[in-house]
Amino acid sequence: MLGSYRAEMLKLRKRSAVWVLFGAGLVLSLIFGYLLPYLAYTTGDDSPSTEGVPRAEVLRGMLPERVIDNTIGGYPIFAGALALVLGAIVIGGEYTWGTLKTVLTQRPRRGTILGAQFLALGTVIAFWVLGIFVACALCSVGIAAAESGSMTWPSIGALLQGLAGGWLVLMTWCLAGAVLAVAFRNVALPIGLGVVWILGIETLLAGVVSSLLPGLKWLTNTLPGTNAGSLVFSVTTMTPSDAPPGVRDAVGGPRALLTLFAYCALFTALSLWTTRNRDIT
Amino acid sequence: MDALVEVSGLTKRYGDTLAVDGVDLTVLPGEVYGFLGPNGAGKTTTLRILTGLIAPTSGDVRVLGGKPGQAEVLGRTGSMIESPAFYPYLSGLDNLRLLAEYAGVARRRIDEVLELVDLADRAKDRFSTYSLGMKQRLGVAAALLKDPELVILDEPTNGLDPAGMRDMRRLIRELGTGGRTVLLSSHLLGEVQQICDRVGIINSGRMVAEHNVNELRGEQELVVRADPKDQAQAILSRFGTVHQYDDTLRVAVDSSRAAEVNSVLVGAGIAVSELHMTERALEDIFFELTTEEKADVG
Structure with missing residues (x-):
């Protein structure tokens, strides 16, 4: 297993697409978490981009005490979409390049190889979360120093809880991309379907259900995006008014946590069963 | 066995x-x-x-x-099934490194197989830049990696x-x-x-x-063109069963006896104008078998 894991890490480390996705996630987090709010802050109270929010409030959103909000606030939707793409390209690439047959004719069993792939993806996601956190932390420290703001940090527990929650959210979407890639033995289709689901369908469904079919709210409350948003709300100080578009607080934290674990287990089990039982043609 | x-x-x-x-x-x-x-x-x-x-x-x-x-x-088991499939963004060396990780093979074996398939000079180039022949050779190297x-x-x-x-x-x-x-x-x-x-x-x-x-491919046959043919056939029959194809005679003997056959024929006053060994090519047999099969199926 260790050899397979090292092989998977080598593949991920040397693949430029992985770095591009990480870079995109990082840049998006910094733009929406710090650059745009800071521009709004420097233009004063009259800025339409702050929608009348006082400058002091805008500044507080960028200080170290809100670093976790800025790190993982966009994970349920935007970074989640990037994580789904990561899962789809890593697993789907094995089918489109035909490398799965090369890998499966080495020594390890199919389940071991898939396990190593998921473990390596989990590691990359962890580095991804930590990398964005460090970048956000540096920005918040810089802004606090420049604007004489508070240097108060969240507690270690809150930081760890936030980072772990963010990791789980991204991992759920990453595994969703992986299971779609296994199902379709492809890269493009899983990305297309997955991204459309994350960015459009779930929000649309939630909107339709809440306005036209309130009786089906239980159904939308089981969807991964809804639970990802709820988990992020539960581990941050984010409020619905400053949440990114599409991120909703619909269920409690513990329920969201269990639901995301269940999705991870389901996606892993489906991928494993399919990989172990299907012919590699 | x-x-x-x-x-x-x-x-x-x-x-x-x-x-x-x-x-x-x-x-x-x-x-x-x-x-x-x-x-x-x-x-x-x-x-x-x-x-x-x-x-x-x-x-x-x-x-x-x-x-x-x-x-x-x-x-x-080492194998290369259909076309060689590797990660295009990795070098040949890195592709073998990761296969060695999967298979639990020591790193030094990578250098050995690269030398064996004459790919050591281009090992650090990306797989996507390889010619088809180099890709095939890398495939064989990968198949031999586990010895x-x-x-x-x-x-x-x-x-x-x-x-x-x-x-x-x-x-x-x-x-x-x-x-x-x-x-x-x-x-x-x-x-x-x-x-x-x-x-x-x-x-x-x-x-x-x-x-x-x-x-x-069957037994080797000695093809003889000689005159007079009847006398030659009689002498050749001492060496084995003789078949006549067009104007040549064919006898099933080992190539090591060709000189002896020639000597006996010439000694009997027979003019030998052609003498060579022949055997059926695998290609002939292959087409014979696969065509028959198709005819049977059809």
């Missing part, structure tokens, strides 16, 4: 299509076995089953005493230029003489004739022949 590969009644069905139909196949230790057949005959499907990539619909398959796809079996007892190569000379084909033939021959067992699929019959000990011929999913190459 226990067979390394034993296949009996192997069948693989895809919906209504029978890709492999009751194939029996035996590969003995240390031999180079040629697996022949036209495109779509079921060669690659059979090899995929042997490497555990696809499951048979029915039949018994034993590879190195175990089931195909078992970790123990895969660890002792396997059994090497399964599916069309290893595909895309190679004549020099590359010659080098690949030499390499496969060396593998065979080194005590390794090689199962080689090919549609290049001259190549198989040169390097294989035994061949199996598959057509439309069915095995139509499995023989020693020399047995399959």
